Amino acid sequence: MRLAPCLPFLVPVTWLAFAACNDSSDPPPETLTCEVAASPEFCWTVAAVESVACIDSTMGNGTFNADRTACDYSDGSRVEFDEAVPDNPDLDHEWNFSVMAADGSECMRFEDTETSATIVSASGTVLYSLSGALGIDLECPDGELLHTGNGLNLFDCEEPDVVLPGYSFGGGGGSVSWQLQGATESVWSCGGP
Numbered sequence: 001m002r003l004a005p006c007l008p009f010l011v012p013v014t015w016l017a018f019a020a021c022n023d024s025s026d027p028p029p030e031t032l033t034c035e036v037a038a039s040p041e042f043c044w045t046v047a048a049v050e051s052v053a054c055i056d057s058t059m060g061n062g063t064f065n066a067d068r069t070a071c072d073y074s075d076g077s078r079v080e081f082d083e084a085v086p087d088n089p090d091l092d093h094e095w096n097f098s099v100m101a102a103d104g105s106e107c108m109r110f111e112d113t114e115t116s117a118t119i120v121s122a123s124g125t126v127l128y129s130l131s132g133a134l135g136i137d138l139e140c141p142d143g144e145l146l147h148t149g150n151g152l153n154l155f156d157c158e159e160p161d162v163v164l165p166g167y168s169f170g171g172g173g174g175s176v177s178w179q180l181q182g183a184t185e186s187v188w189s190c191g192g193p
Contacts, residue, residue, distance in 0.1 A: 028147045055079075062191070173192070
């Protein structure tokens with residue numbers, strides 16, 4: 001999700017909350033609650049855990065190809081990027097990639113735009129989109145629609161395992177690791193050729 005240029009944004013260490021421009025006057029009910037976001041059945045968490053399982057974590061880091069449009073692992077699994085990954089990606093970098101299992105089948109797809117993100121994993125498609133100034137809408141694989149008018153309220157949850165929908169990435173020296181919130185490990189981690 002790229003930064004929306006019209007309103008402020010917040011960038012905590014593990015979650016990116018973005019603001020967008022939308023004048024909707026009749027918001028949907030609050031269904032993305034602390035209780036939902038803390039559940040292990042929360043669709044974002046399920047997709048994150050499924051995504052991490054695509055690459056065996058014991059493989060270590062993968063290696064970017066020369067033009068940084070793919071990252072190969074020693075077991076044959078691979079991450080294929082729609083555009084080359086910069087050595088040091090900016091916060092507004094749009095992440096669009098597929099994770100291919102060792103047998104060549106697509107295991108996970110992530111698509112990022114200025115106002116939305118889509119995860120396609122084993123259980124189906126999760127669509128994250130901005131709603132109003134600080135709101136979040138999630139459409140889960142089973143068709144359930146989750147909404148909060150203020151995603152920042154999820155920071156105030158008392159439940160210890162609340163998952164805030166989002167992703168994080170980091171690295172240096174040409175290496176990049178990328179993680180979905182809700183997963184305990186990176187979906188992928190790749191170093192320079």
